[in-house]
Amino acid sequence: MENVEESLELHDKYQFEVKFTYPLDKTVPYTEYNVETFMFIPNNLCVNHTTYTKDDFYSDMQKYIRLKTPTMLLKNILNDDKSPLKALKEAMKTLVSEPNNELKMLDYKYHLKMFCSIFKSALRDETIFAEKLNDKEDAEDYIKSIIDSTEDIVKKFRDLKDIIHVPGLENKCYALYLFADEFVSLSLDKYRYRMIFNLDKAEVKNKKKIRSELIDLLSAEIEYRKSARYNSCPDEKSDNEELIYRESTLKKLMGSVLFLKTQTMREGIYIEQIVMGLAAGLAMAFATAVAFLSQSKLENFTFSLFMIFVIAYIFKDRMKELTRIFFHRKIQKRLYDRKTNIYNSLNQKIGFCKERFAFFKEKDIPELIKKIRNKDYITELDNGYIGEDIIYSKRFIKILSKKCKNLLDDFNVDGINDIIRFNIRNFLGKMDNPTRPLFMPIEGDIKKIKGGRVYHLNMIIKYGMINKQDIYRKFRIILSRNGIKRIKEIPLTI
Numbered sequence: 379m380e381n382v383e384e385s386l387e388l389h390d391k392y393q394f395e396v397k398f399t400y401p402l403d404k405t406v407p408y409t410e411y412n413v414e415t416f417m418f419i420p421n422n423l424c425v426n427h428t429t430y431t432k433d434d435f436y437s438d439m440q441k442y443i444r445l446k447t448p449t450m451l452l453k454n455i456l457n458d459d460k461s462p463l464k465a466l467k468e469a470m471k472t473l474v475s476e477p478n479n480e481l482k483m484l485d486y487k488y489h490l491k492m493f494c495s496i497f498k499s500a501l502r503d504e505t506i507f508a509e510k511l512n513d514k515e516d517a518e519d520y521i522k523s524i525i526d527s528t529e530d531i532v533k534k535f536r537d538l539k540d541i542i543h544v545p546g547l548e549n550k551c552y553a554l555y556l557f558a559d560e561f562v563s564l565s566l567d568k569y570r571y572r573m574i575f576n577l578d579k580a581e582v583k584n585k586k587k588i589r590s591e592l593i594d595l596l597s598a599e600i601e602y603r604k605s606a607r608y609n610s611c612p613d614e615k616s617d618n619e620e621l622i623y624r625e626s627t628l629k630k631l632m633g634s635v636l637f638l639k640t641q642t643m644r645e646g647i648y649i650e651q652i653v654m655g656l657a658a659g660l661a662m663a664f665a666t667a668v669a670f671l672s673q674s675k676l677e678n679f680t681f682s683l684f685m686i687f688v689i690a691y692i693f694k695d696r697m698k699e700l701t702r703i704f705f706h707r708k709i710q711k712r713l714y715d716r717k718t719n720i721y722n723s724l725n726q727k728i729g730f731c732k733e734r735f736a737f738f739k740e741k742d743i744p745e746l747i748k749k750i751r752n753k754d755y756i757t758e759l760d761n762g763y764i765g766e767d768i769i770y771s772k773r774f775i776k777i778l779s780k781k782c783k784n785l786l787d788d789f790n791v792d793g794i795n796d797i798i799r800f801n802i803r804n805f806l807g808k809m810d811n812p813t814r815p816l817f818m819p820i821e822g823d824i825k826k827i828k829g830g831r832v833y834h835l836n837m838i839i840k841y842g843m844i845n846k847q848d849i850y851r852k853f854r855i856i857l858s859r860n861g862i863k864r865i866k867e868i869p870l871t872i
Contacts, residue, residue, distance in 0.1 A: 381401065381842060381843060381846060381847075381849070382398055382399065382400055382401070382411055382413075382841050382842055382843060382849070383398070383399040383793075384396070384397070384398050384399075384839065384841055384849070384851060385397050386837075386839070386851075386853055386865065386867075387865065388862055388864070388865050389799055391860070391861035391862060392801055392802055392803050392861045392862065393440075393799045393800060393801050393802070393862075394799070394800055394802070394855060394862060394865060395797065395798065395799045395800075396797075396798045396800070396839070397795060397796070397797045397798075398411075398413060398795070398796040398798075398841065399446055399793045399794070399795050399796075400775060400777060400793055400794045400796065401792065401793055401843070402446075402777065402779060402782055402791065402792055402793050402794055403779050404779050404780065404782055405779070406779050406780075407778070407779060407780050408729075408776055408777060408778050408779055408780075409776075409777050409779055409843065409844075410774070410775065410776050410777075410843065410844040411774070411775040411776075411777075411841070411842070411843055411844065412772070412773070412774055412775075412840075412841065412842060412844065412848075413772070413773040413775070413839070413840070413841040414770070414771070414772050414773075414839070414840040414841070415769075415770070415771045415772075415837065415838070415839050415840075416738070416743060416747055416751075416768060416769070416770055416837065416838045416839075416840075417768065417769040417770075417771075417835060417836075417837050418751060418766045418767075418768055418835070418836040418837070418838075419766055419767045419768070419769065419805065419835055420766060420767075420833050420834065420835070421765060421766055421767055422808065423767075423805055423808050423809065423833065424807075424808045425767055425769075425804070425805055426737060426767045427737040430769075430804060432715060432735050434804055435735045435769070435771070436715075436716070436733075436735070438800055438801045438802075438803075438804060439798055439799070439800055439801075440798070440799040440800075440801075441640075441718075441796070441797065441798050441799075442637065442795075442796075442797040443637070443638050443640055443718075443720055443731070443794065443795070443796055443797070444633070444636040444637040444638055444794070444795050444797070445636045445637075445638065445791050445793075445794060445795070446636075446791060446792065446793035446794060446795050447495050447496060447499040447636060448492075448496055448499075448789040448790050448791055449499070449500075449503070449790070449792075450462075450496050450499075450500050451500060451504070452497075452500045452501065452504055452523075452524065452527035452528065452531065453523075453527050455493075455496065455497060455500060455527075455531050456527070456530060456531060456534065460788065460789060460790075462489065462492050462493040462496045462497075462789070463493055463531065463534060463535060465489050465492075465493075465788065466486075466489040466490055466492075466493045466535075466538065467538055467541070469482075469485050469486045469488075469489040469490075470486060470538060470541045470542050471541060472485070472486075473485070473486045473542075473547070473551065474541060474542070474544060474546075474547065477546050477547050477548075483548075483551070486551065487554060487635075488635060490554060490555065490558050491558070491631075491632050491633075491634065491635035492635055492789065493535070493558070494558050494561050494562060494565075494632040495632055495633055495635060495636060496789075497531065497562060497565065498561075498562075498565045498632075501524070501528060501565060501566070501569050502569060504520075504524050505524065505569045505572055505573055507520070508520045508521050508524060508573070508576075509576045509580070514581055514582055514583040517580065517582045517583075518582050518583045518584055518588065521573060521577075521582070521588055522588070524573070525591065525592070525595070528566060529595075532562060532563075532566065535559070535562060536559065538555075539555065539559075542555050543555075556606070556608075557628055557631060557632075558632065559606070559608075560603065560606075560608045560610060560624070560628060561628040561629070561631075561632050563599055563602065563603055563608070563610075564610060564624075564625050564628065566595075566599055567596060567599055567600075570592050570595060570596050570599075571596070573592055574589055574592050574593065577589050577592075600612065608624075609621075609624060610624045610625060638720050638721065638722065638728070638794070639720070639721040639722075639723075639725070640718050640719065640720055640721070641718065641719045641721070642716055642717070642718040642719075643716065643717055643718075643719075644715070644716060644717075713734075714732035714733055714734045714772075714774065715733055715734050715735055716732070716733045717730055717731070717732050717733075718730060718731045718732075718733070720777075722781070722782075726781060727778070727781070728777065728778050728781045728782050729775065729776050729777040729778050729794075730775075730776055731773055731774070731775045731776075731796070732773065732774045732775075733771065733772070733773050734771065734772045734773075735769070735770070735771050736769075736770050736771075737767065737768065737769060737770070738768040738769075738770045739768070740765050740766070740768065743768060743770075746850075747838055747840070750838050750850055750852055750870060750871075751836065751838060751852075752871060773796075775796065777794060802835070802855075802857065802861070802862060805835070805857065806857070806859055806861070809831070809833060809857070809858065809859040810831050810859065811831065811859060812830065812831055812858040812859045812860045813828050813829060813830055813831065814829050814831060815827070815828065815829070816828065816829040830858065830863075831858060831859075832856050832857060832858050832863060833856075833857045833858070834854055834855070834856060834857075835854070835855040835856075835857055836852070836853070836854050836855075836868075837852070837853045837854075837855060838850065838851070838852050838853075839851045839852075839853070850870060851867065851870075852867070852868040852869075852870060853865060853866065853867055853868065854866045854867075854868055
C-alpha cells in the first residue's frame with residue numbers, strides 16, 4: 379500500500395459505512411493522513427447549525443479502528459511458510475504440553491482468531507475476484523479452485539479438534555475452538571450463497587453443474603452444524619433470530635484480535651480555560667481602571683460614584699462574555715473538537731485521530747470542491763434558489779509507525795482500517811411521505827400509479843497522506859423518509 383484507500387457502501391436502511399485504510403510504513407517514525415468530508419444537504423431538510431449540533435453529529439457516528447486483515451490466498455493458508463493453520467496447530471500442541479501456562483493460552487486464542495479472520499478475508503477476496511472474471515472457462519476454473527481449497531482448509535482445521543479436545547485443558551479452550559468451527563461454517567455458507575447468486579447472473583461454463591455442487595455443499599454444511607449441535611441452522615418456519623445473533627456475536631469474537639483500543643477526549647480543554655481566564659482578566663482590568671479613575675475624580679463616596687461602579691460592573695460582565703465568545707470563535711477555527719488516542723494490546727500509544735465538525739457557507743468552501751459539486755439547474759430549483767446546508771468534517775490521523783513494528787509481527791499487516799458508520803435518521807424528520815399517487819392515461823382510461831419522493835445528499839471526500847497528492851471522490855446518497863434507497867458514485871468531471 380502506497381496511499382490511503384477508501385470505500386463507501388450501504389450498511390443498512392439508515393446507515394452508510396465509510397472505510398479508510400491507512401498504509402503502515404514501519405520504516406519511518408510516523409505517518410500522517412488527512413480526511414475532509416463535505417456533505418451537501420438539501421435546504422428543505424432543515425439540517426443546519428441551529429437544528430443539528432456538534433453533539434448530534436458525533437452521536438450519529440459509530441467508529442471502529444482495527445488492523446487490516448493480513449492478505450493471503452486460500453492455497454497459501456495451507457502451504458505458505460506463514461500459514462495461519464500451521465501456526466494454530468503448533469500453538470495447540472504447545473498449549474496441550476503446558477496447559478497451565480497463561481502465555482500459551484493467549485497464544486492459542488490469538489492464532490485461532492487470526493486463522494478465522496484470514497480465512498474469511500481470503501474467501502471473500504477470492505469470491506469477489508471470481509465475480510470479475512470475464513472469460514467463462516477462467517471463471518469456472520477459479521470457482522472450482524475456491525471450492526477445492528476451502529474444502530481442504532476446513533478438513534485440516536477440523537482435524538485439529540483431536541489435538542485440543544483432551545483431558546487436563548480448561549473447557550473454555552475447547553469451547554473457543556467450537557465457536558471458531560461454527561464461525562468457519564457460517565462463513566462458508568455466506569460466500570457459497572454469494573457464488574450461487576452471481577452464477578445466476580453470469581455466463582459461466584458448466585453453470586448448472588457448479589450451482590448444483592455448491593447447493594450440495596451448503597446442505598452438507600447445515601447438516602454438519604446440526605450434528606455438532608450448533609444453534610445456527612436456518613429454518614424456513616422460524617424467524618431465525620438465534621442464527622443472526624450467533625453469526626453477529628461470532629464475527630465480533632473472531633475479529634476482536636484485529637481491533638485496537640481507543641480512548642476519546644475533548645480537544646483544547648486547557649486552551650479554552652486559558653482563553654476564558656484571559657477574557658475575565660481583561661474585563662477585570664477594565665472595571666478596576668474605571669474604579670481608580672472615578673475615585674481620583676470623586677474624592678467622597680457619592681451617588682454618582684455608586685452609579686459609576688454599577689455601570690462599570692455591568693460593562694465588565696458583558697465585556698467578559700463578549701471577549702470570551704470572540705476568542706472562542708477564533709480558536710475554534712484552529713482547534714479540533716475531539717482527540718482519539720489509539721493503543722495496542724500492551725496499552726502502548728501507537729497514534730491518534732483528531733476530529734472537527736462545522737457548518738460551512740458556500741462562499742467558504744474551496745474552489746475545487748465547488749467545481750466537483752457542480753450543481754445542476756434542477757438542484758437549484760429543488761433548493762429554492764437559497765443553496766444547501768454544508769456539513770464539513772475533518773480528521774487528522776497520525777500513526778507512530780515505529781511503535782507498530784511488533785503488531786502481529788508473524789503476519790504481514792500493512793495497514794490500519796478506520797471504519798465509520800453514519801446514521802441519517804436525524805435527516806429524515808422534515809421529509810415528505812416516501813410515495814404519492816400519480817396518474818397516467820392507459821388504453822383510453824386514467825390509471826393510478828405510484829411515485830417515489832427522494833432527496834439527494836451529495837458528499838465529496840478528500841483524503842490522502844501529508845505531502846502527497848490528495849484524492850477526491852464524489853458520492854450521491856439517495857434518501858426517502860424510509861431511509862437510504864441507494865448510493866451512487868459520481869464520476870469527477872474536472
